[in-house]
Amino acid sequence: MSPRIELYYWPTIQGRGEFVRLALEEAGxxxxxxxxxKGGMAAMMRFLEGREPGARPLAPPFVKVGRLVVSQTANILGYLAPRLGLVAEAEAQRVEACQIQLTIADLVAEVHDTHHPIASSLYYEDQKKEARRRAAILVAERLPRYLGWLEDVLERNVRGNGWLVGRTCSYVDLSAFQVLAGLRYAFPNATARLERRIPRLVALHDAVAARPRIAVYLASGRRLPFNEQGIFRHYPELDARPAQRRAVKER
Amino acid sequence: MSPRIELYYWPTIQGRGEFVRLALEEAGxxxxxxxxxKGGMAAMMRFLEGREPGARPLAPPFVKVGRLVVSQTANILGYLAPRLGLVAEAEAQRVEACQIQLTIADLVAEVHDTHHPIASSLYYEDQKKEARRRAAILVAERLPRYLGWLEDVLERNVRGNGWLVGRTCSYVDLSAFQVLAGLRYAFPNATARLERRIPRLVALHDAVAARPRIAVYLASGRRLPFNEQGIFRHYPELDARPAQRRAVKER
Structure with missing residues (x-):
């Protein structure tokens, strides 16, 4: 039997930990x-403060498997996925999966910075003006770029049965699902407009949501709701309608 | 003989490509x-525009080795390093190296955003006010956090001979060198103050710079100079002296 996996992440948000949770859930x-x-937050802090052996994580999420401590979301998934059957054995496919995951991570960081463009340590209210500017550009330029690229990856994988890498569902499909779900929550207007141009990604989202274990997970208490402490936050003022969007300086 | 490696990156800046260049140079x-x-920019654009087979990169750097196209800096290094002898064979060390590289990548992205806190597509001049705010927090909070963590990784690797992972120089040591070199260029005042608290990282920087192949490379025309088109840019107004720094709102 494979050893028990300990996941460490903030207990009240989906955040970056959700990409790992989805993989663990899909794999059962x-x-x-x-x-x-109970007592889990204190346990997590001991790792973050360097009071546990093994590689010290700078931030969650991290996992502990046996004596190995693994941090950084894409690294965690790259480590776990072959063990969980969530990526092909072939190196070319593992490398491609990793580059997609890292590109999704870049998008996630940009989404985070729409509500915290100046500093994570300041309140949203203290950087609201900058947030509006940054969010307008995310919606107008960055989302089309990233989501269009994911759509193109799907289109190029002609024998992929609708999945991003290879012919079966891999961890990056779960991550792509999570990104679209998060964007629908955070920027419902902008995402609805964009979805017309990314039919393959929308289909992938639906295919992931319908997978038996994922469907059970999403309906369970283990799936935390999106909220305004996580990465994907719904602030209506950042989800401009088309008329407002036109005011964004075009270059 | 190993196949020739093709590196694709913007030709006039160090940027993220420099982490790959350093690994290739150290390995000879x-x-x-x-x-x-000649003609190389057009060749690079064909990949970015999806007109070449293989996994389409969203952005440079990427490498082509045989028929495999690999993008995302940490993924490129994770792929090349075992082939170049720049990381140990043991999975625990490769996983630890990757998490350090990804944490360095997070820092690099934050440094980029000090001069482009609103959008990469806008000029620095159009986001200068926000840049001052963000840079002040990078210097006061983020650099101590990241560099202090790297210092701690060095301290915990007690039999590491001054290297971050294992007992020999690996690709993450080269990347840590590059980060400190870049910070010295971009934020000379702030970095000088910080260096008193990170003696191990400063020693690592010097040890990397003194490696025979790296020393030759740094003195060669292949090493592009830092400049104000790259990630590490020197804008004096963003490198506040202590008196100015105190004006940063404390929380």
Whole structure:
């Protein structure tokens, strides 16, 4: 039997931890979401403060498998996915999956910075003006670029049965699902407009949501709701309608 | 003989490509910096526009090795390093190296956003006010956090001979060198103050700079100078002296 996987992540948000949770759920893995258990937050802090052996993570999420501590979302997934059957054995496919995951991570960081363009340590209210400027450009330029690229990856994978890499569902498909779900929550107007241009990605989202274990997970209490402490936050003032969007300086 | 490695990156800046260049140079690899050759920019654009087979990169850097196209800096290094002898064979060390590289990548993205806090597509001059705010927090909070973490990784690797992972120089040491070199260029005042608290990282920087192949490379025309088109840019107004720094709102 494979060893139990300990996941460490903030207990009240989906955040970056959700990409790992989705992989563990899809695989039916034997795991514990430690910080959501009694005493789990203190356990997580011991790692972050360098009071546990093994590689010290700078930030969650991280996992512990046996004695190995693995941090950074894409690295965690690159480590776990072959063990969970969520990526092909072939190196070319693992490398392609990793580059897609890292590109999704770049998008996630940009989404985070729409509500925190100056500093994570300042309140949203203290950077609201800058947030409006940054969000307008995310919606007008960055989302079309990233989501259009994912759509193109799907189109190029002609024998991929609708998946991003290879012919079966891999961890990056779960991550792409999560990104579209998050964008629908955070920027419903902008995302609805964009979805007309990304039919393959919308179909992938639906295919992931319909997978038996994912469907059970999404309906369970283990799936935290999106909220305004996470990465994908719904601030109506950042989800401009078309008329407002036109005011964005074009270059 | 190993196949020739083609590196694709913007030809006039160090940028993210420099992390790959340093690894190739340290290994004495047989490589071509394609976009710096005649017709190379057009060749690079064909990949970015999806007119070449293989995984389409969203952005440079990427490498082509045989028929495989690999993008995203940390993924490129994770792929090349075992082939170049720049990381140990053991999975635990490769996973630890990757998480350090990805954490360095996070820092690099934050440094980029000090001069482009609103959008990469806008001129610095159009986001100068926001840049001052963001840079002040980078200097006061983020650099101590990231560099202090790297210092701690060095301190914890007690038998590491001054290297970050294992007992020999790996690709993440080259990347840590590049980050400190870049910060010295971009934020000379802030970095000088910080260096008192990171003696191990400063020693690592010097040890990398003194490696025979790196020393030759740094003195060669292949090493592009830092400039104000790259990631590490020197804008004096963003490198506040202590008196100015105190004006940053404390929380």
């Amino acid at each position: 893995a034997h795991y514990v979401d430690v910080a959501r258990t | 690899a047989h490589y071509v910096d394609v976009a710096r050759t």
